[in-house]
Amino acid sequence: MLQASREVYSSLRRRFKGDLLRPGESGFEEARAIWNGMVARVPGLIARCADVGDVQNAVRAASEAGILTAVRCGGHSLAGFSTCDGGLVIDLSRMRQVTVDPEARRARFSGGCLLGSIDTATQKAGLVFPSGVVSHTGAAGLVLGGGTGWLTRQFGLSCDNVEGFTVVTADGSVVRADAQENPDLFWALRGGGGNFGVVTAFEVKLHPLTSVVLAEGLSPEAGIRPLLELWRDFMADAPIELKWNIDLRLAPHTEQVPVELRGQPVAASWLIWTGDMDDAQQYFRPALSLCDPESVRRRTLPFLELQTMADAAFPHGRRYYTKSGYFPSLGDSTIDRLVDAVSTIPSSETQIELAYLGGVAGRIGATETAFGDRSAPFIMNLLANWPEASDDSAHISWVRGLFNQLRPAMKPGVYVNFMSGDEQDRVPEAYHERWDRMVAVKSHYDPDNFFLLNQNISPGKTTAKNS
Numbered sequence: 272m273l274q275a276s277r278e279v280y281s282s283l284r285r286r287f288k289g290d291l292l293r294p295g296e297s298g299f300e301e302a303r304a305i306w307n308g309m310v311a312r313v314p315g316l317i318a319r320c321a322d323v324g325d326v327q328n329a330v331r332a333a334s335e336a337g338i339l340t341a342v343r344c345g346g347h348s349l350a351g352f353s354t355c356d357g358g359l360v361i362d363l364s365r366m367r368q369v370t371v372d373p374e375a376r377r378a379r380f381s382g383g384c385l386l387g388s389i390d391t392a393t394q395k396a397g398l399v400f401p402s403g404v405v406s407h408t409g410a411a412g413l414v415l416g417g418g419t420g421w422l423t424r425q426f427g428l429s430c431d432n433v434e435g436f437t438v439v440t441a442d443g444s445v446v447r448a449d450a451q452e453n454p455d456l457f458w459a460l461r462g463g464g465g466n467f468g469v470v471t472a473f474e475v476k477l478h479p480l481t482s483v484v485l486a487e488g489l490s491p492e493a494g495i496r497p498l499l500e501l502w503r504d505f506m507a508d509a510p511i512e513l514k515w516n517i518d519l520r521l522a523p524h525t526e527q528v529p530v531e532l533r534g535q536p537v538a539a540s541w542l543i544w545t546g547d548m549d550d551a552q553q554y555f556r557p558a559l560s561l562c563d564p565e566s567v568r569r570r571t572l573p574f575l576e577l578q579t580m581a582d583a584a585f586p587h588g589r590r591y592y593t594k595s596g597y598f599p600s601l602g603d604s605t606i607d608r609l610v611d612a613v614s615t616i617p618s619s620e621t622q623i624e625l626a627y628l629g630g631v632a633g634r635i636g637a638t639e640t641a642f643g644d645r646s647a648p649f650i651m652n653l654l655a656n657w658p659e660a661s662d663d664s665a666h667i668s669w670v671r672g673l674f675n676q677l678r679p680a681m682k683p684g685v686y687v688n689f690m691s692g693d694e695q696d697r698v699p700e701a702y703h704e705r706w707d708r709m710v711a712v713k714s715h716y717d718p719d720n721f722f723l724l725n726q727n728i729s730p731g732k733t734t735a736k737n738s
């Protein structure tokens with residue numbers, strides 16, 4: 272691999288406009304780090320591209336040298352797919368241009384953008400692109416996998432709002448994918464992750480929105496079961512303007528948390544209302560009725576504040592491990608297991624995240640995009656988050672143990688962006704009835720599986736497993 276990275280370096284050296292970083296050189300150490308501190312790899316070369324031409328040259332040189340290649344936007348892959356040992360990283364962090372057309376309510380952004388750069392640019396025109404909840408997340412990885420966030424119920428998944436992609440494919444050509452041109456690739460890129468090429472530009476729809484109403488509150492341990500029962504029934508008929516997420520966790524030791532709840536198992540409710548401000552209360556009141564009144568807070572929030580309020584809770588460099596799944600319904604025995612699990616949580620930042628999909632995202636048919644089946648509205652993400660390597664096994668085994676207990680009640684399927692690096696066997700499950708079509712598109716655009724470091728679809732294998 273060392274020889275291959277030398278070959279790529281000498282091939283790119285004279286024509287590359289961006290930066291080529293090798294181990295030992297200034298800037299390499301910072302450039303090699305990704306968000307998940309569990310994944311500390313040392314690539315042989317980081318090619319930080321300045322433009323589409325650099326991406327094409329890097330793909331061609333890597334393909335000729337036969338070097339293992341990772342593609343990086345924001346580096347937030349929980350699985351650590353945006354780095355590798357000894358190979359090449361195609362780093363898009365210099366490609367962060369965003370242009371907004373306020374009249375057409377459209378934007379075009381480059382393949383290295385973080386969510387925050389898009390939000391800042393679109394808000395200048397009073398518009399939003401529906402994306403995720405942490406502004407330092409990369410847009411490319413998030414959108415290509417699907418993209419859920421506060422606005423998913425009202426405006427759909429991020430990938431549902433993409434109208435066109437510009438892609439550098441495995442042979443180094445630049446290809447457009449939209450509803451008319453290369454429609455199969457357009458279909459596959461909306462949920463299929465990094466399997467098909469390096470996306471250098473996204474063209475997306477925007478929606479008018481500048482502020483939301485946020486309500487939050489904590490339910491004590493004894494109130495978790497009734498809260499989950501209320502949430503389950505309430506969300507089935509809730510309007511699309513309401514998003515209600517619940518985190519099961521140990522309450523933080525902060526001033527805002529009532530003293531008797533600090534460090535105790537709680538359910539933290541986060542409600543976002545995007546409709547008419549006067550209508551918020553009629554939904555917030557019943558939803559917050561099971562929270563400790565002292566913990567309840569409501570306020571109107573500028574959109575940019577909403578999009579950054581969780582940033583500090585997920586810092587770069589900590590250790591993270593996750594497992595995720597969908598429930599078609601939240602049965603009493605699943606609720607029992609979730610309630611029991613909160614008291615066994617191994618650390619203060621670890622949490623069970625629960626979201627209810629439905630709304631506009633849930634109305635799109637299972638075969639319309641590669642993201643697929645949106646019919647199971649309850650999404651659960653077990654997210655362990657801790658600082659020290661010595662605590663790895665306690666956290667990983669807690670996540671795995673709880674996941675195995677809950678698994679029988681889940682619907683087959685998983686959101687690829689919430690998968691860990693040890694779950695390749697679940698990729699066919701993620702795409703189940705869409706698997707053969709995904710394989711066909713992969714086989715056409717990347718027959719040698721050059722784009723391997725992702726929730727990978729091997730070209731040429733068409734038998735669905737685990738579906």
Ligand SMILES: Cc1cc2nc3c(=O)[nH]c(=O)nc-3n(C[C@H](O)[C@H](O)[C@H](O)COP(=O)(O)OP(=O)(O)OC[C@H]3O[C@@H](n4cnc5c(N)ncnc54)[C@H](O)[C@@H]3O)c2cc1C
Pocket residue numbers: 306341342343344345346347348349352353363382383402403404405408409410411412413414415416417418419420464465466468469470471585688689724725726
């Ligand atoms: C703190 C945090 C918060 C999150 N919040 C949300 C959320 O609210 N909603 C949600 O849906 N998900 C969320 N996620 C999951 C997130 O969607 C994935 O981790 C996603 O992969 C991150 O994208 P990235 O560009 O930062 O990742 P990277 O690590 O850079 O890349 C991830 C994958 O995408 C591929 N890729 C990256 N850029 C390109 C490109 N330009 N072209 C082709 N392939 C590319 C990579 O090769 C890799 O396989 C969150 C993750 C974190 C860490």
